[in-house]
Amino acid sequence: MKLSDIPAHDSVIRRLRDMADADRIPHALLLHGPSGIGKMAAARAFAQYIHCENRTGGDSCGVCPSCLQHQSFNHIDTHYVYPVVKNAKLKRAVSDDYAGEWRELLAESPWMDFDRWVELLGKENAQPLIYVDESAELIRKLHYTARKSQYKVVIMWLPEKMNSECANKLLKLVEEPFPDTKIVMVSDRPSEILPTIFSRTQRVEMMRLSDEVIASQLEASFAVDPVDALSIAHIADGNMVAAVKALKVSKTARVFLDLFISLMRLAYQRKVRDLRDWSAKVAELGRVQSCQFLDYCQRLVRENFIYNLNTPSLNYMNRDEADFSSRFARFINERNVLAIVGELNRARTDIAGNGNAKIILFDLAIRIILLLKG
Ligand SMILES: [Zn+2]
Numbered sequence: 001m002k003l004s005d006i007p008a009h010d011s012v013i014r015r016l017r018d019m020a021d022a023d024r025i026p027h028a029l030l031l032h033g034p035s036g037i038g039k040m041a042a043a044r045a046f047a048q049y050i051h052c053e054n055r056t057g058g059d060s061c062g063v064c065p066s067c068l069q070h071q072s073f074n075h076i077d078t079h080y081v082y083p084v085v086k087n088a089k090l091k092r093a094v095s096d097d098y099a100g101e102w103r104e105l106l107a108e109s110p111w112m113d114f115d116r117w118v119e120l121l122g123k124e125n126a127q128p129l130i131y132v133d134e135s136a137e138l139i140r141k142l143h144y145t146a147r148k149s150q151y152k153v154v155i156m157w158l159p160e161k162m163n164s165e166c167a168n169k170l171l172k173l174v175e176e177p178f179p180d181t182k183i184v185m186v187s188d189r190p191s192e193i194l195p196t197i198f199s200r201t202q203r204v205e206m207m208r209l210s211d212e213v214i215a216s217q218l219e220a221s222f223a224v225d226p227v228d229a230l231s232i233a234h235i236a237d238g239n240m241v242a243a244v245k246a247l248k249v250s251k252t253a254r255v256f257l258d259l260f261i262s263l264m265r266l267a268y269q270r271k272v273r274d275l276r277d278w279s280a281k282v283a284e285l286g287r288v289q290s291c292q293f294l295d296y297c298q299r300l301v302r303e304n305f306i307y308n309l310n311t312p313s314l315n316y317m318n319r320d321e322a323d324f325s326s327r328f329a330r331f332i333n334e335r336n337v338l339a340i341v342g343e344l345n346r347a348r349t350d351i352a353g354n355g356n357a358k359i360i361l362f363d364l365a366i367r368i369i370l371l372l373k374g
Contacts, residue, residue, distance in 0.1 A: 025151070272366070
């Protein structure tokens with residue numbers, strides 16, 4: 001990760017570069033700001049810049065042995081510390097126990113998604129922490145590991161997740177650091193960091209990303225249409241992780257909308273054979289997604305009913321849904337709306353209860369034929 005790979009944050013990047021160029025890197029630096037804005041990416045690019053053997057044009061070269069090690073998350077003088085979970089096998093848990101999962105997280109995306117990290121740790125509903133053993137392990141490593149660079153760099157993700165025992169042990173390292181060690185902390189919630197640690201760091205605040213930056217990232221990385229990219233960016237509120245999640249949801253929503261449209265079209269045209277294929281297609285989504293789809297249908301039927309009331313402020317539909325409703329809403333009325341929602345709900349309950357989805361959905365489709373005509 002090079003400094004020039006970091007979108008936006010120009011003044012922060014300049015500050016980091018100046019620190020390294022002037023050899024005035026603080027012992028403990030804290031990059032803080034809202035989540036999903038690229039703080040970790042900035043920390044990684046900073047460490048790579050510090051270690052690069054051939055800095056050029058105010059950036060790391062990207063090709064020297066040191067840069068290559070950084071890019072494969074294997075730099076000998078860079079130590080990552082991050083929250084982990086204990087399990088039956090690990091009575092004392094430290095970051096290195098999860099080094100493989102950590103590399104996977106970094107390789108997947110430069111935007112740090114905490115929910116994804118919890119998933120990779122393989123323990124649902126866990127609250128990952130930086131435990132007390134971590135500080136002892138870190139101090140041991142800083143004492144003994146071989147040194148190739150001028151500085152060892154410790155990148156600590158989410159110091160607010162340090163339990164107080166760990167923070168107290170680590171305090172010594174922050175207060176009287178090894179002369180060859182620089183600590184870079186990356187925090188989403190600096191107010192939750194133990195005050196004694198917080199007060200000993202040099203803080204650099206990073207701001208939320210603008211909607212335009214988020215939109216251009218979405219366009220570049222996911223080939224999203226510019227208009228859609230900007231509307232997703234608007235929902236994401238400056239958080240790239242939220243934007244990527246919203247994008248995934250909107251892709252699923254598009255699949256659901258298409259299935260809903262075919263159900264209603266085929267039912268209106270009484271195409272029973274095609275409806276049988278439709279049932280098979282929805283059933284293929286699997287139980288969980290079939291249920292989500294039927295929830296989605298219930299919402300859309302209600303929205304179409306409301307559409308007829310000509311009160312746009314009451315409607316919550318995206319562009320594609322609203323576009324379809326302008327043609328379809330007249331088929332949903334006070335005589336059939338409750339019955340259709342009721343049938344969708346019944347099908348959902350039956351599928352959730354392990355019924356044969358294909359048969360249940362086909363039965364639903366036949367009932368919709370009758371209700372649309374009614
Ligand atoms: Zn280099």
